[in-house]
Amino acid sequence: DVKVTQSSRYLVKRTGEKVFLECVQDMDHENMFWYRQDPGLGLRLIYFSYDVKMKEKGDIPEGYSVSREKKERFSLILESASTNQTSMYLCASSSSGQDFYEQYFGPGTRLTVT
Amino acid sequence: ILNVEQSPQSLHVQEGDSTNFTCSFPSSNFYALHWYRWETAKSPEALFVMTLNGDEKKKGRISATLNTKEGYSYLYIKGSQPEDSATYLCAPLLNTGKLIFGQGTTLQVKP
Numbered sequence: 001d002v003k004v005t006q007s008s009r010y011l012v013k014r015t016g017e018k019v020f021l022e023c024v025q026d027m028d029h030e031n032m033f034w035y036r037q038d039p040g041l042g043l044r045l046i047y048f049s050y051d052v053k054m055k056e057k058g059d060i061p062e063g064y065s066v067s068r069e070k071k072e073r074f075s076l077i078l079e080s081a082s083t084n085q086t087s088m089y090l091c092a093s094s095s096s097g098q099d100f101y102e103q104y105f106g107p108g109t110r111l112t113v114t
Numbered sequence: 115i116l117n118v119e120q121s122p123q124s125l126h127v128q129e130g131d132s133t134n135f136t137c138s139f140p141s142s143n144f145y146a147l148h149w150y151r152w153e154t155a156k157s158p159e160a161l162f163v164m165t166l167n168g169d170e171k172k173k174g175r176i177s178a179t180l181n182t183k184e185g186y187s188y189l190y191i192k193g194s195q196p197e198d199s200a201t202y203l204c205a206p207l208l209n210t211g212k213l214i215f216g217q218g219t220t221l222q223v224k225p
Contacts, residue, residue, distance in 0.1 A: 004157070031211055040123070042203065042217035043158075050211070058212075090158070094211070100146040100165060101211050105157040 003027070004106035006091055012112045019078040021109050023091030031094045032074035033103065034058075034066065036087040043090065049074055050096070081113045116140055120204055120216035127194050128224050134190045135219040137204030141185035144206035148213060149178055149189055153200040161189075161202075194223040 007022035023032065031050055035043040035058075045058030047066040055066050063085060067075045074093075078085055088110050092103040119138045127133050137147070146165045152158040162171040167182040175192045191198055201220045205213035 035215075040217060042118075042120075043205075043215040045212065045214075048212065096211065100148070100163045101207055101213070102148065102160045102163055103150075103158075103213060105159070107157050 004091055004093055004104050006089075006106040006109050008109050009107060010110050010112075012114065013078075013081050014114055015082060017078075017081050017113075019081050019111070019113075021076040021078075021089055021091075021111070023074045023076070023093075023106055024072055025074075025091075025093040025104070026072065027093065027095070027104070028071065029093035029104075030071075030096045031101070032068065033092040033094075034064075034074065034076045035090045035092065036060070037090060037108075038087050046076065081111075083113050085111065086113045087111060116143065116206060116208070116214045118204065118206060118214050118216040120202075120219050122219060123217065124220040124222070126222045126224065129195060131194050131223075132190070132192045133194055133221065134188050135202055135221075137187040137189070137216055139185050139204075139206045139214075139216075141183060143208060144182075145209045146207040147180055147182075147187050148205045148207060149187070150203040150205065151200050152203060152218070158203060163207075189219075191221070194221070196223045196225050199223050 033048040034046040049068045091106040149161040150158040164180040169180045201218040
């Protein structure tokens with residue numbers, strides 16, 4: 001089974017802190033994604049990566065950056081956390097060309113910025 | 115940005131009722147249509163991936179249809195059970211490999 005893990009289920013940070021959210025997948029997937037989910041808005045894409053050291057902006061990249069130094073790991077970085085970044089963050093991975101890019105999701109990290 | 119609309123936003127039904135949801139999207143620029151099911155405190159999981167106009171998929175009591183020409187997909191649940199309670203997300207797949215998610219339909223099935 002594909003497994004996508006995220007470093008924390010719940011996280012509380014203060015405004016202005018630098019925050020790292022880690023995601024690891026164990027199925028050698030090329031593609032990895034970071035989403036945030038807010039009530040009534042569905043899943044919105046923050047950043048994605050098609051390969052190691054490659055990154056592409058999604059629909060809402062402002063205030064975020066990412067890092068992909070290894071194929072299995074994709075990190076989301078909040079350089080200076082703000083209260084409007086309080087949200088549920090989901091990581092996902094997919095294989096190029098298989099199952100029409102079916103995405104496998106991690107359990108999510110609920111981040112609260114106070 | 116591709117606009118994906120799901121309706122209704124939420125639904126409350128009694129156990130045994132059949133129900134259906136709609137996903138609407140622009141009829142061009144997509145490669146496939148994904149449906150995901152997201153139960154509370156769990157990760158979203160893929161239900162169906164649909165690619166062809168007229169495609170129909172079925173998994174147990176849940177089925178889905180796709181109309182690519184008019185840009186919609188229906189998800190049906192026959193004889194809803196409490197364990198069907200979840201948020202159902204549809205997502206067109208662009209040829210870049212990106213999924214564009216709708217806001218979801220949240221189903222609550224009362225015993």
